[in-house]
Amino acid sequence: MSLPFRFARRLEVNNKRSTSYRISGAIAGLVASGLLLLLTSRNPIRLLGQSLDAIFGSQRGIEGVMVQSIPILMCAIGVALSLRMKIWNIGSDGQFLMGAFAAVGVGTKLDVPHWLLIILMALIASIAGAAWILIPALARAYWGVNEIITTLLLNFVALQLVLWSALGFWRDKKSQVTQSTEAVQAVLPRFPGLDSVSISFIVPIVLAVLFWFVFRSTRVGYEIDMIGGNANAAEFAGINVKRRIVTVMLLTGAIAGLGGMLQLTGAPGAQALSGGFSNRFGLSGFIVAALAGASFAGVLVAGLFISAMFYAGIALQTKGLSVYIIFGIYGVVLVGIAVGETMARFRLTRTDPTSAATTTGASA
Amino acid sequence: MGESINLAVEAKGISKSFGGVLALDNVNLELRKGEVHALLGENGAGKTTLSNILxxxxxxxxxxxxxxxxxxxxxxxxxxxEAGIGMVxxxxxxxxxxxVAENLHLGSPDTPAIVSQKKLVASARRMMDEIGLEVDPTARVWxxxxxxxxxxxxxxxxxxxxxxxxxxxxxxxxTAQEAKDLFVVIRRLVAGGRTVVFISHKLNExxxxxxxxxxxxxxKHVVTRDAAGATPRELARLMTGEELDNSVEHRTVDGSVVLDLIDVFARNHRGIEALHGVNLQVRSGEILGIAGVSGNGQTELSEVVTGLRRTQSGSISIAGTDVTGGTTRSIAELGVGxxxxxxxxxxxxxxxSVKDNAILRHYRSSELSxxxxxxRGSVIDFAKRLVAAGRVQTRSINMPAGQMSGGNQQRLVAKRESMIADRLLVAAHPTRGLDVLATKEVQSAIVERRDNGCxxxxxxxxxxxxxxxSDRIAVMYEGRVMGIFDRSQFDRERIGMLMGGQVEGAPS
Structure with missing residues (x-):
């Protein structure tokens, strides 16, 4: 009746163990997905081969993953920053869209040199992203209103605003495609030596490194972590908690908004705003931040991994695999990682054989 | 044989270890029917582990x-x-x-799958009658x-x-009254033939x-003995394994006034007036104790002094600096823990982590930033120093502080706050929940601050x-200071009367 092994909680979870458990979880998820594919009489090994080939087989594949990763990483970095404070910004999709929206407005209406236009667009997009989270931030900091609901709901407002602009007041009347705005003419230069990736790829990397440093070695990072740990204790120590919450939330919005501008001026074929401009980047970004446990090095790894899966999925679709099967695999792998993360907090111990022996004499 | 019939539970040679640490080593325990059996020991002695096994x-x-x-x-x-052993x-x-009725039925195998609130209440009343304990079954637990x-x-x-x-x-x-009520309940239960295991480290109780x-x-099992004739001093020695000197030296000092409250009014978190014109002075090198039944403004007093709560009127100064309306940070920087x-x-x-909590008051100092x-190096050194000086028992300074025992969390906070308290230390219930040794340690740390002029x-x-x-005692009742006693005037009876609002007890 009693198992020879049981789980005991670890007192301390170190990062190395946590990381290796997450990676093992992802691999277990892929194996489980393979078994599921076998059940649908497909050859998982061949599909895996095709996926790897799609990604690593050509420069196009690798560049495709990089292009995919920029908006996801930008959203993920914003979300991870707020998660350090235990604030759940579910609205990075909306902030991303509002950044792009503001950038389109400036980018298509202003007649200034392109280099200046790029700078102005980046600025206005950051401000718009921050503005989109201003009300949830103030409501959270001063009246304790749950930010999950406010930020989530504003996503729908942002999407409707974008649709309205694309179908209405900013609609591109010259274009055949009637459901988008005019395209911005100022675009970012390509990354040296690459065909489709713009130099915007360095932005999320620089930001991740910057925040990694902030949380590792600065007072502000420590204060944000303490607010996340216990806001009362932070207040006790004289940290201005309300002001910090507002500042950090505005910053997360600004990063997502800047992400929208980078997508608009950097991604191939994304220079106009339409209803499909954000491919749920905010949601993917949220998953990445959660998987990474709000660690910024982790965000980079998880972000590239999710982007690669995304890209492989697109490639497999062209091989006739249904999009639902791809979503299914996506889900199983994420569950694997989440289970791995939980497992890292426990260890397997042997139950003592002597106590197992007395069990038999129990209910006599 | 005659004795074993009277035994409700007999535990023989119980051992248990956690991650290589032996928590129980070959412990025996006999529980007789109809007795109150106390399990006494310091934190970490194994009382809770043993009961959790039972x-x-x-x-x-x-x-x-x-x-x-x-x-x-x-x-x-x-x-x-099922075997008849339950734990609260x-x-x-x-x-x-x-x-209450819902809670009583929650998770019980006897609760039917479909049941009305009325039946639950009726069944709860039946339970209470049988057991002889009353709580309104329709009240919500909160x-x-x-x-x-x-x-x-x-x-x-x-x-x-x-x-x-x-x-x-x-x-x-x-509270003291609730504890008395509980004792009545316990006596009734054992009179009905039940056995009560009472875990505590409060010796008088x-x-x-x-x-x-x-x-x-x-x-390890030290001794099992009758309670009759036991003295607190003897039990404390058995628990700690050493003779404790439980006295504090007092002397009259004539230090300068450090904390000065003049006619302070403040409201509590519900907006009701909690401090009602408080006048108090605490001098350098003395411990001023606030006596009072909890809820008479003591919490608010500690909060207005440290900047966690605004005053309505009146003024507070610390070492000559007016801190009325000051922030927690500006007050702490004056040397207030x-x-x-x-x-x-x-x-x-x-x-x-323990480390992050250890530096909470010091991270802005030039030593750490x-x-x-x-x-980072200085932060680690500092945390290690604080942990050692405060005798905080922790496996690592990187462990989450909340996973340490309550006593060790207390030691950490007490040491951290003592370290910044150059001028004033505000200590609210500093030994609540601590065992004998830890209480002694925290008290000595407070006395040590006093002797250094704090x-x-x-x-x-x-x-x-x-x-x-205390070197002096101020009694608080309904947000007012009812009287202040010098050490030579200490009189338990008069202080007790003042705590109940009877002014006849006031010192001359």
């Missing part, structure tokens, strides 16, 4: 448990309760938004006082047919309520502690 929460690594003479092994609390934990396991909630927990365990009731530090959360006492120390009443909720972040950067404002609802520690 209650089916843990499994012993070795040893046997006999219930009514038959050997049993429990894999879950429900198996233990220190932290209640009730569902606050649900009614509306009840802590004492009543505890009664619901006891009812819930007894309703499942428990003959042996284990109470884990039941009085730690109770244990002597008062128990028939027999088992002392554990470091996971604060051991807050709610250590876990206010004084530290449980999910953050330069400009905006934290000096002014100490100490709040405690334990009058014994206030009388032991």
């Amino acid at each position: 209650a089916g929460l843990y499994r012993a690594d070795g040893g046997t448990v006999l219930v009514d003479g038959a050997e049993r092994e429990f894999h879950s609390p429900s198996q233990a309760i 934990h220190q932290h209640f396991r009730l569902v606050p938004p649900m009614t 509306q009840l006082s802590v004492g009543e909630q505890q009664r619901v927990e006891i009812l819930r365990v007894l309703a499942r047919g428990a003959k042996v009731l284990i109470l884990d530090e039941p009085t730690a959360v109770l 244990v002597i008062e309520i128990s028939d027999r006492i088992t002392v554990l120390r470091g996971g 604060h051991i807050p009443e709610d250590r876990i909720g206010v004084g530290m972040a449980g999910s953050a 330069s400009g905006t950067r934290l000096k 002014a100490v404002l100490m709040i405690s609802d334990d009058l014994d502690e206030v009388m032991l520690m």
Whole structure:
């Protein structure tokens, strides 16, 4: 009746163990997905081969993953920053869209040199992203209103605003495609030596490194972590908690908004705003931040991994695999990682054989 | 043979280790029918581990448990309760938004799958009649006082047919009156033939309520003896293994005034006036103890002094600097430490590491940071130093602080706050929940600050502690200072009268 092994909680979870458990979880998820594919009489090994080939087989594949990763990483970095404070910004999709929206407005209406236009667009997009989270931030900091609901709901407002602009007041009347705005003419230069990736790829990397440093070695990072740990204790120590919450939330919005501008001026074929401009980047970004446990090095790894899966999925679709099967695999792998993360907090111990022996004499 | 019939539970040679640390080493325990049996020991002595094994929460690594003479092994609390052993934990396991009747039936195998509120209430009334304990069955748990909630927990365990009731530090959360009520309940239960295991480290209480006492120390059985004739001093020696000198030296000093409150008014968190024109002075090198029944403005007093609460009117100055309306940070920077009443909720972040909690008051100092950067090496050194000096027992400074025992969390906060208290230390219930040794340590640390010239404002609802520690005592009642006693005037009776609002007790 009693198992020879049981789980005991670890007192301390170190990062190395946590990381290796997450990676093992992802691999277990892929194996489980393979078994599921076998059940649908497909050859998982061949599909895996095709996926790897799609990604690593050509420069196009690798560049495709990089292009995919920029908006996801930008959203993920914003979300991870707020998660350090235990604030759940579910609205990075909306902030991303509002950044792009503001950038389109400036980018298509202003007649200034392109280099200046790029700078102005980046600025206005950051401000718009921050503005989109201003009300949830103030409501959270001063009246304790749950930010999950406010930020989530504003996503729908942002999407409707974008649709309205694309179908209405900013609609591109010259274009055949009637459901988008005019395209911005100022675009970012390509990354040296690459065909489709713009130099915007360095932005999320620089930001991740910057925040990694902030949380590792600065007072502000420590204060944000303490607010996340216990806001009362932070207040006790004289940290201005309300002001910090507002500042950090505005910053997360600004990063997502800047992400929208980078997508608009950097991604191939994304220079106009339409209803499909954000491919749920905010949601993917949220998953990445959660998987990474709000660690910024982790965000980079998880972000590239999710982007690669995304890209492989697109490639497999062209091989006739249904999009639902791809979503299914996506889900199983994420569950694997989440289970791995939980497992890292426990260890397997042997139950003592002597106590197992007395069990038999129990209910006599 | 005659004796074994009288035994409700017999535990023989129980051993248990956690991650290589031996928590119980070959411990024996005999529980007679109809007795109150106290389990006494310091934190970490193994009291809770032993009871958790009896209650089916843990499994012993070795040893046997006999219930009514038959050997049993429990894999879950429900198996233990089937065998007649139930436990009421220190932290209640009730569902606050649900009614008492609902809580009593929650998770019980006897509760039918479909049932009306009316039937639940009726069945709850039946249970209460049978057991002889009353709580309004229609009340919601969050509306009840802590004492009543505890009664619901006891009812819930007894309703499942428990003959042996284990109470884990039941009085730690109770007021003095509630504790008295609990003792009445306990006496009634044992008179009905049940056995009560009473876990505590409060010696006077244990002597008062128990028939027999088992002392554990470091996971080992020290002694089992009758409670009659036991003295607190003797039990303390058995628990700690050493003779404790429980005295504090006092002297009259004529230091300068450090803390000066003039006619201070303040409201509590519900907006009701809690401080009603308080005038107080604390001098350098003295401990001013605040005596009073809790809820008479002591908490608000500690909060206005440390900047956590605004005053309505009046003025507060510390070492000559007016700090009325000052921030927690500006006040702390004057050399004011604060051991807050709610250590876990206010004084530290449980999910953050011991190290991060250790530097909470010091991270802005030039020792630990330069400009905006934290000096990581110095932070680690500082945390290690604080942990060592405060005798905080922790496996690593990177472990989440909330996973340390309550006593060690307390030591961490107390040491951290003492370290910044150059001028004033505000200590609210500094030894609440601590065992004998830890209490002694924290008290010595406070006395040590005083001897170095620090002014100490100490709040405690334990009058014994206030009388032991204070150089002067101010009695608070309904937000007012009713009187201030010099050490030579200390009189338990007069202080007690003032605590109840009777002005005849006031010192001349």
